[in-house]
Amino acid sequence: MTDLEKLHRYLRDTKGYTAYVIEKTALRFGRNTDILAEFCFVLGGVLPKQAIVEQGYSAASLMLLYPKVFPEPYGAYSFLIMLRESPDVAMDLIKKGFPVK
Numbered sequence: 001m002t003d004l005e006k007l008h009r010y011l012r013d014t015k016g017y018t019a020y021v022i023e024k025t026a027l028r029f030g031r032n033t034d035i036l037a038e039f040c041f042v043l044g045g046v047l048p049k050q051a052i053v054e055q056g057y058s059a060a061s062l063m064l065l066y067p068k069v070f071p072e073p074y075g076a077y078s079f080l081i082m083l084r085e086s087p088d089v090a091m092d093l094i095k096k097g098f099p100v101k
Contacts, residue, residue, distance in 0.1 A: 003040045004030060010043060015074070025078075032081050039077040054083035055091060069098045
């Protein structure tokens with residue numbers, strides 16, 4: 001099973017996302033195959049030897065620093081992609097303390 005297939009299964013079976021949301025999410029993770037691969041390792045219970053770091057943050061550090069925002073790996077890895085693809089927006093969210101609308 002490929003990493004994208006694992007992601008699809010996780011989003012469908014664990015998160016209960018619709019096909020539309022799964023496809024949009026798969027596009028983001030598909031552009032960032034290293035982050036996808038690390039997320040799949042974590043899903044399988046394996047911690048990476050060298051974590052991916054964007055703007056000084058890894059998925060694990062995001063979960064440690066902001067446990068209420070990132071209580072599980074999926075959100076942290078999604079935000080890691082945001083840190084890579086839209087660093088100004090992501091860093092602004094961090095600076096503002098992840099405000100709730």
